[in-house]
Every structure is written in C-alpha cells, then in structure tokens.
Amino acid sequence: MELDSGSTYCRKQKSLGLLCSNFLNLYNREGVDTVGLDDAATRLGVERRRIYDIVNVLESVGILRRKAKNQYTWKGFSAIPQALQELKEEGIKENILANGGNISGKISDDEDGDSCSNPNSLCQKDSKSSSSVLPKFSASKADNRKEKSLTLLTQNFVKLFLCSKMEMISLEEAAMLLLKSEGETQINRTKVRRLYDIANVLSSMKFIEKTHRPDTRKPAFRWLGLKGKPDSAFACPVAPIEESKKRVFGADLTNSSTKRYKVNPAPAEKTNLLTKTKLQPSVKCENSEVDEMHQGNSEPGSTPNVRNYQFGPFAPEIQNAGGAEEHKPSVQDWESLASAYRPQYQNQALKDLFDHYVEAWQSWYSEVAKKNPMQLIP
DNA sequence: TGGTCCCGCCATAGT
DNA sequence: ACTATGGCGGGACCA
Numbered sequence: 001m002e003l004d005s006g007s008t009y010c011r012k013q014k015s016l017g018l019l020c021s022n023f024l025n026l027y028n029r030e031g032v033d034t035v036g037l038d039d040a041a042t043r044l045g046v047e048r049r050r051i052y053d054i055v056n057v058l059e060s061v062g063i064l065r066r067k068a069k070n071q072y073t074w075k076g077f078s079a080i081p082q083a084l085q086e087l088k089e090e091g092i093k094e095n096i097l098a099n100g101g102n103i104s105g106k107i108s109d110d111e112d113g114d115s116c117s118n119p120n121s122l123c124q125k126d127s128k129s130s131s132s133v134l135p136k137f138s139a140s141k142a143d144n145r146k147e148k149s150l151t152l153l154t155q156n157f158v159k160l161f162l163c164s165k166m167e168m169i170s171l172e173e174a175a176m177l178l179l180k181s182e183g184e185t186q187i188n189r190t191k192v193r194r195l196y197d198i199a200n201v202l203s204s205m206k207f208i209e210k211t212h213r214p215d216t217r218k219p220a221f222r223w224l225g226l227k228g229k230p231d232s233a234f235a236c237p238v239a240p241i242e243e244s245k246k247r248v249f250g251a252d253l254t255n256s257s258t259k260r261y262k263v264n265p266a267p268a269e270k271t272n273l274l275t276k277t278k279l280q281p282s283v284k285c286e287n288s289e290v291d292e293m294h295q296g297n298s299e300p301g302s303t304p305n306v307r308n309y310q311f312g313p314f315a316p317e318i319q320n321a322g323g324a325e326e327h328k329p330s331v332q333d334w335e336s337l338a339s340a341y342r343p344q345y346q347n348q349a350l351k352d353l354f355d356h357y358v359e360a361w362q363s364w365y366s367e368v369a370k371k372n373p374m375q376l377i378p
Numbered sequence: 379t380g381g382t383c384c385c386g387c388c389a390t391a392g393t
Numbered sequence: 394a395c396t397a398t399g400g401c402g403g404g405a406c407c408a
Contacts (some may be wrong), residue, residue: 013404014384036398049386052399069392069397145390148400191403196383219381 017204060154091159161223
C-alpha cells in the first residue's frame with residue numbers, strides 16, 4: 001500500500017486538460033501521421049484509459065481519426081474547420097435544440113434493451129459518400145452503447161454551441177438539452193461528469209472557456225472556437241483568461257509518479273501496470289528529421305526541446321515548466337505547414353471559415369510578436 | 379460544502 | 394479466450 005505521506009499529489013497535474021495539452025504537444029508536429037495508443041500512454045506517462053478519453057474528444061473535432069486498432073491518424077488542426085462545419089450542418093439538419101429528447105438517440109438508459117435504433121438519432125445519417133472528417137457510427141443494434149459515448153456526447157455538446165445562439169452554456173443545461181429525459185437526475189449526474197471531462201479538454205484547446213453567468217454566479221462555458229474576434233476570443237497566452245478561479249494546470253509531462261492514494265483495503269493487484277505495454281514506435285514520420293521528444297521534463301533553466309510545435313488558435317495551454325521555450329512558430333513555418341495541408345474547399349462558406357481561422361491566427365500572432373516574447377510563457 | 383472530475387473496476391466489442 | 398474500448402460512478406480534491 002502506498003499511503004504516500006510525503007509525496008505531493010496534485011490533482012491538477014492529472015487533469016484531462018493538461019493531459020490533452022501534453023498530448024497535443026507531443027503529436028502536433030510536422031511529420032506526425034500516426035498516433036499509437038500505447039505509445040501515447042507510455043510517453044505521457046498515463047494509463048491507457050485516459051488516452052481513450054483524450055482521443056475520443058479529439059476525434060470528435062477532427063484532429064484525429066481512428067485508423068485501426070490502437071492506431072489513430074493525426075489529422076491536425078487544419079482538419080478542425082471542416083469538422084466543425086460538418087457538425088454544424090448536422091446539428092442544423094437534425095435540429096439539436098428542438099429535437100429535445102432525441103439528441104443522444106433518446107437513449108433508453110436501461111442498459112441493453114433492444115431499443116429499435118431510432119431512425120433520427122443525432123449522428124451519421126446519410127452523410128455517407130462524403131469525405132467527412134468526422135467519425136461516423138453505423139447505427140445498428142449494439143450501437144446503443146455508442147449513443148452514450150464520449151465521442152457522441154462531445155459532438156453534440158459542440159453542436160449546441162454551433163447551432164444555437166446561446167453564447168454561454170452550463171454543463172447542467174447541456175446535460176439537460178442533450179438528454180431530455182424526464183428529469184432523470186441520476187442519468188444527468190453521470191452525463192454532467194462526462195461533460196466536465198469533455199469541457200476540460202475542449203478548454204485546454206481553447207474551444208471553449210469557462211466563465212460565470214453575470215447574473216447567477218453559476219459557472220458556464222463560452223464558445224471560442226473559430227468565431228470571435230481574433231484578438232480576444234482566441235486563446236492568447238499573453239492574456240490569461242484565468243483569474244476566474246479557473247483551473248490552471250501545472251506542468252508535468254510524466255505524471256505517473258504520484259498517485260492519489262486509495263484507501264482500498266483489498267488492492268487486488270491490478271494487471272494494469274502500464275509498464276506491461278510494450279512501447280512500440282508508432283509515431284511514424286515520413287520526415288526522418290523529427291527529433292525525439294524526450295519526456296519533456298524541462299526543469300527551470302533548461303530549454304525544452306519543443307521547437308517544432310505549431311499551434312493554431314487552438315493552441316493548448318502552454319506549460320509553464322519554469323523553463324522558457326523561446327521558439328515561437330514563425331508565420332512562415334505555419335503558413336507553409338498550413339498550405340501543405342490546406343484543404344481545397346469547394347464550399348465557399350467552408351473556405352471562409354478556414355480563411356477566418358488563418359486570419360485570426362495571423363492577427364493573434366502578429367500582435368503577440370510585437371510584445372516581449374518572454375511574456376508568452378508565464 | 380458542494381462543485382469538480384480523477385481513477386480504475388468491469389461490461390462490451392473486437393479478434 | 395484474450396485484448397481493446399470505454400461506460401460509469403465512488404469518492405478524493407479543492408475552492
């Protein structure tokens with residue numbers, strides 16, 4: 001038993017949000033094309049279970065795409081605009097808000113239970129044949145489970161923002177809207193827990209931001225996404241949006257050390273030792289020059305080896321590991337990278353969206369560039 | 379205290 | 394049967 005008495009367990013350092021940032025730090029680089037779950041778990045020093053959480057929401061926004069067992073294709077930030085566009089269209093088509101009870105597939109909360117797959121569940125639909133970047137489920141019997149999935153919940157949560165005029169949504173409301181169950185408090189409790197998870201990772205990517213209702217002090221989330229004024233709405237490390245007792249994550253890439261002690265009488269030795277995962281090199285890079293990312297344990301003073309990281313407006317929270325990494329992606333770097341990936345949108349609206357995204361980033365970048373670079377890393 | 383949400387048990391889906 | 398996924402909710406954390 002490890003009643004870790006001396007070590008300092010810090011919940012914040014184990015948050016999904018931080019894990020997400022680390023995950024992004026690790027894979028958001030040129031040349032990365034495949035993400036292996038084992039590899040991610042090993043390198044991030046977390047158990048596999050957590051990787052599933054991250055990956056599921058990232059997939060919901062188009063950043064990742066499941067390729068095969070244990071493997072995901074890294075789509076990157078450039079895939080976000082299209083993914084959001086698709087979500088928005090889907091949301092509108094399905095009428096998220098009005099559709100009330102049907103949002104998450106009317107979920108017959110009682111496990112299993114035949115439940116004829118409702119025809120108009122919120123996802124997939126006819127969108128086949130399209131080159132959608134979003135994951136699609138094939139609605140079938142056992143897909144009852146999918147209806148409750150983090151992925152679907154994430155998509156619906158995002159749709160809520162994209163398809164409604166609500167600029168602020170509390171998780172309570174979201175849970176309610178995404179499951180118009182007749183006041184199933186228990187169900188909602190669980191759903192809210194999940195929404196917390198989702199909100200955390202979306203927050204770390206600056207898709208949303210936590211705030212408080214002006215009137216009620218109730219916490220709620222505001223959508224930042226692609227919209228908003230570039231100078232304020234987008235995540236800008238210089239202007240921390242915290243102050244509002246928002247959780248600020250620490251910096252720890254390998255949070256495998258301190259565990260929350262569990263007063264479990266019968267430990268029943270888990271076979272879950274992540275050490276059993278054979279670390280296979282699953283980060284393939286067509287580009288052989290990608291430097292290895294050594295656990296990133298950058299102690300103050302040293303310069304983390306994070307130069308190739310490119311972030312868009314969705315920049316994950318910068319780790320203030322004390323060390324100041326000076327390299328900021330140059331506009332040229334980003335431009336070339338972007339153009340390399342830049343999709344050829346036929347759809348004008350989509351193109352506009354993407355252009356806006358590019359413009360916003362540039363605006364943000366140029367503004368930041370003028371300031372003292374050292375400010376960037378608090 | 380009550381809002382957060384980490385942790386990991388264990389049911390299911392996939393091979 | 395074994396492994397990969399990931400739903401779920403107890404209860405630790407923390408403002």
